[in-house]
Amino acid sequence: MTTPLPDFALALPEIVLLAGACALLIFDLFARGERREGSVRFAGLVLLATAAATLFVLLGTGGALAYTFNGLYVADVMALLLKLGATLAVALALAYSRRYLHDRGLLKGELLALLLFALLGMMVMMSANSLLTLYLGLELLSLCLYSLVALNRDSPVSTEAAMKYFVLGALASGLLLYGMSMIYGATGTLTITEVARQVANLQANSAQHGFLVFGVVFLIAGLAFKLGVVPFHMWIPDVYQGAPTAVTLVIGTAPKLAAFAMAVRLLVNGLLDLAADWQQMLVILSVLSMAIGNITAIAQTNVKRMLAYSTIAHMGFMLLGLLSGVVGGNWLNAAEAYAAAMFYTVVYVLMSLGAFGMLVHLSGKGFECERLEDLKGLNRRSPWQAFIMLLLMFSLAGVPPTAGFYAKLSVLSATVAAGQIWLAVVAVLLSLVGAFYYLRVVKLMYFDDPAETAPALEGERDARVLLSANGLALLVIGIVPQPLMGLCFVAIKSL
Amino acid sequence: MFETAVFYAFAAILLVAGACVVTARNPVHAAMFLVLAFFTASGIWLLLRAEFLAIALLLVYVGAVMVLFLFVVMMLDINIERLREGFWKNLPLAVVVGGIMMAEMAAVLAGRYFGVAPRPLARAADYSNTKELGRLIYTDYAYAFEIAAAILLVAIVAAIALTLRGRKDSRRQDPAAQVRVRRSERVRLVSMPADKE
Structure with a gap:
């Protein structure tokens, strides 16, 4: 019996990345020198090749929906664009944190390999068209992240953070798997497109429908954990604070894109006909996240912890977009709402890259820039870096004309179009609360005197140039959001 | 029979x-x-x-x-004696838990909904489920299988990265250093007076 060969070309990005990561493991054996120049450059090349392969597939398919590997894998514009974004985010994170990692003796071949494998996990999730591959990708990503957090072995804080992350992550995986098993039980298939077809044919009040909703509850719980929204957010502050800042930079950025892709694959691709059920759950998660995230962040004195709570709030805001797609059984609003959510996620990743990147950049040898006081008087020490940080904070707070403002605006307009006026009002009010702690950072940088013990800034020039580009990109996207928004539209339309 | x-x-x-x-x-x-x-x-x-x-x-x-x-x-x-301590004290609890598990198993096996088929379907004599499993893994599920392999690789890399420490007190050879060594580092010529005390 012969089976036709799957279309390997569609999975070229993953193949290139996997081969590159394995090659890196071998290459690093022969690499010399403390700074691991060769290995870092090799990792950069692998990332570049992955991005090139993604572009190649994007141009090759012309954005047409294509399945391969017996329906386990889907290549659509959303997957490919998010892959490009994740590759860029990992590359930037590596560029920002190179000196930081080297100073702390963490710049080893294993770290680079784990980074690449984490990216592979994200890509698998983005292209998953089966509950099986979605779960495997998620585990690949999570395992890499757990060990990255623990990589600083001599720090008890990091070890504790890794332990918490691991235990809670395992629990969330269990919830997710349980939900998936319920969905499998109700529909008899693991393929997401097939699940969607089965769900569409179900009678509204049949026993299977109850089964499905029961499964969806667990699915949402697992998903909420990965996104880090209340009440499944407990790990976020501890992990963000405990991990070395360079690792926080990785955890807080690209995986959010993967989590967004996972949410879209499960909820929109698979269970759109149950939208009435899962949208209600998302409302609760979203409001709670925005409230607890924004209010708790005010009380933080540690910048990393503050940004962790800000992540929770932002992810809650992003959910607003996901939950306003379907109104009263018709999804005319869906493309706008999901595109707005995607835009929000991408912009958030850019802001988060910049903010954590700046913290990494300001940290020196034997000095961690992680308390609010460490940012005092930054304007006097380095006006340009203070300005970039100002842009980042304004964007996080949603002050026009930065990208953060436009992202919030588009999500809010989708929410209003869905008729959820009260949700939009709550979101605006809570964002106002959030603006307080972002602006406090600005105040500390511009109006306070630097601490006398503040060490000299010693960041490298490459990282500074990239950080500046990152900050300015937010300004540019804020003024001209149409290209990125257009891409998000095309991506959502391609589903 | x-x-x-x-x-x-x-x-x-x-x-x-x-x-x-x-x-x-x-x-x-x-x-x-x-x-x-x-x-x-x-x-x-x-x-x-x-x-x-x-x-x-x-x-x-x-x-x-x-x-x-x-x-x-x-x-x-x-210490076996330590392990056996409290055997009788914990026995009632163990019996209760065991009894519940047995009842659940009985409910599953004898129940109307979960009744298991008494015998698997008859197959041809040369039917091989190893082959069938292999065929599925390497055709339909090849992609998932490859990802699982990548996960195992990550597990190995992470386990080694997290636990392998070069111990300071372990003695090991460094062939490169052995080859590079010069005579002056190993042999010290000491001139001593040749008389006997």
Whole structure:
């Protein structure tokens, strides 16, 4: 019996990345020198090749929906664009944190390999068209992240953070798997497109429908954990604070894109006909996240912890977009709402890259820039870096004309179009609360005197140039959001 | 008929071995009884025509996991008396838990909804479920299989990165340094007076 060969070309990005990561493991054996120049450059090349392969597939398919590997894998514009974004985010994170990692003796071949494998996990999730591959990708990503957090072995804080992350992550995986098993039980298939077809044919009040909703509850719980929204957010502050800042930079950025892709694959691709059920759950998660995230962040004195709570709030805001797609059984609003959510996620990743990147950049040898006081008087020490940080904070707070403002605006307009006026009002009010702690950072940088013990800034020039580009990109996207928004539209339309 | 007889024989051995695992005084004996239990269980699976699972159980559990277990049991200095303390005190709880589990199993096996088919479907004599499983893994599920392999690789890399430390007190050779060494570093010429005290 012969089976036709799957279309390997569609999975070229993953193949290139996997081969590159394995090659890196071998290459690093022969690499010399403390700074691991060769290995870092090799990792950069692998990332570049992955991005090139993604572009190649994007141009090759012309954005047409294509399945391969017996329906386990889907290549659509959303997957490919998010892959490009994740590759860029990992590359930037590596560029920002190179000196930081080297100073702390963490710049080893294993770290680079784990980074690449984490990216592979994200890509698998983005292209998953089966509950099986979605779960495997998620585990690949999570395992890499757990060990990255623990990589600083001599720090008890990091070890504790890794332990918490691991235990809670395992629990969330269990919830997710349980939900998936319920969905499998109700529909008899693991393929997401097939699940969607089965769900569409179900009678509204049949026993299977109850089964499905029961499964969806667990699915949402697992998903909420990965996104880090209340009440499944407990790990976020501890992990963000405990991990070395360079690792926080990785955890807080690209995986959010993967989590967004996972949410879209499960909820929109698979269970759109149950939208009435899962949208209600998302409302609760979203409001709670925005409230607890924004209010708790005010009380933080540690910048990393503050940004962790800000992540929770932002992810809650992003959910607003996901939950306003379907109104009263018709999804005319869906493309706008999901595109707005995607835009929000991408912009958030850019802001988060910049903010954590700046913290990494300001940290020196034997000095961690992680308390609010460490940012005092930054304007006097380095006006340009203070300005970039100002842009980042304004964007996080949603002050026009930065990208953060436009992202919030588009999500809010989708929410209003869905008729959820009260949700939009709550979101605006809570964002106002959030603006307080972002602006406090600005105040500390511009109006306070630097601490006398503040060490000299010693960041490298490459990282500074990239950080500046990152900050300015937010300004540019804020003024001209149409290209990125257009891409998000095309991506959502391609589903 | 013959199959039924073999099944009852295997089942009896399995139960006795299982009981011995928890009652054996010597931990090494308990581990050996566990090996016996696995072995008999795999025999029963063979009867159920799940030959791949049977072989995998032997290879993985008996061949690898139990050997590791035995090593650990032999290496650790286990105080058997300490372990046996509180046996009678905990017995009622154990009986209750065991009873509930048995009742649940009975409900599942005898129930209307979960009733298991008494025999697997008859297949041709040369039907091989190893082959079928292999075919599925390497065709339909090749992609998932590859990702699982990547996960295992990550597990190895992470385990080594997190635990391997160059110990400061361990002595090891550095061939490069040995080759590079110069005479002056190893031999010291000392001029001493040649007279005897």
